[in-house]
Amino acid sequence: MARESFDKEIQFLRLLALTGGAYSRKQFADRLGISVHTYDKTLRYLKDILSAGQQGLTPEQSAELTAGFRYNHYESADPLLLFLYRAKSLKETESARLALIMAALRKQDLAANDLMELCGRELPADAALPDEKTIRGDLKYLEEVGVVKRIDGKRPYRYRARTELIDQLTDDELIDLYDYTDVLANTQLPSVQGYLLRDTLKKALRARGLGPETTETHVYKYHYHSRILDEAHLYAIHKAIESRRKLTFLYLSPKRGTRYASKNTNPLFETQTTGVTETILPLKVIYDHQYGRWYLVGHNARQGLMKFRMEGLTGLEEGAQVSEEEFAMRLSHAEEKLRHSWVIDTMRSFRVVARFYNPENSSHNFVKARVLAQGQWGEITEETESFFQFEITVNGLTEIKPWLRSFGSSCEVLEPRWLRHEFMAEWKELQAYYEPVREDF
Structure with a gap:
């Protein structure tokens, strides 16, 4: 998925969660700064991503996009952005193809040629069919991240999904692991990785015939959608901090009405891009428990110490690297200014x-x-x-x-x-x- 497209989907879902369906299509598109046509296309794309992540589920187990907005006091809603995280670093074609490959390798050991034939049968007719080189590249990637393994050294190589940990657990042990992950994912920061693990364990329980009555022993009602949305930027920012690199991004102040700055080709919306391009040395990330907000603190050569609400960041790009001495000096200055800050205030x-x-x-x-x-x-x-x-x-x-x-x-x-x-x-x-x-x- 292209980075600009992902920024749009984040802001799209944020506004959808905040408004709860109160806006018409036209009002929603105007608030987001896009056309109604782009609104319809984005909504279809989000539904496609959601369905691609539900390979192998029954119709009863599959969820509609609107399920993330339903309010029920007696059940926990899965985080709205969970399906988007699975696809955020993938191209559109990869989202469906990798989900199909993983679903097949959970059932049996297969070689690259077998998977290529499977994609030819199962992928939509209008989708681009992968060649053998593409499938082998997918298998290499899945092997590197540790979700599949090569089962022998003979050609043609056959692959298997790495589910041995879950397979070796008894039903009671799997339920205990799910409950532990469920509690931590809903109470600790950051939480997206925990939600992804919880979702995998939930599917494993369903595969054993253990239904919702087993998994819904704790009821959580999630109120801060922005916390999950903004975790999309968290890992990129921490990567830049660890490598001592500057970040350039377009910042849309939450105080403004427009929530997204698109790369416009339509002259009608060309004047609605109201963000400010900033380049800073990121120093630390601060979380506000009171309102469920993430803040980025960094140093700008022109303005000194700067603070940004992470929900306004879009189009993050890494820049030049600074020396360890300069980073330490900037961080020490920021910590001194923030020493008595309840969150990020630096007033007297x-x-x-x-x-x-x-x-x-x-x-x-x-x-x-x-x-x-x-x-x-x-x-x-x-x-x-x-x-x-x-x-x-x-x-x-x-x-x-x-x-x-x-x-x-x-x-x-x-x-x-x-x-x-x-x-x-x-x-x-x-x-x-x-x-x-x-x-x-």
């Missing part, structure tokens, strides 16, 4: 003092447990049976305010005084919303 520091009230008639102090888990470098400076006092020095107050506010009546801000008055005004405004409209209400 403030001392925040808040009083947290312990829950009444509860055997577990969940308020204190949460403060200790999420309070970063802050400290508890005073404690009684009914409350404890928490102090922290933090850059700016914009990022910590939602965290303090989320404790509701269990948190009282003491300092700075002007922040205390801001909270008082906010709570009074909320109280006014709930004033009765009639005296006898």
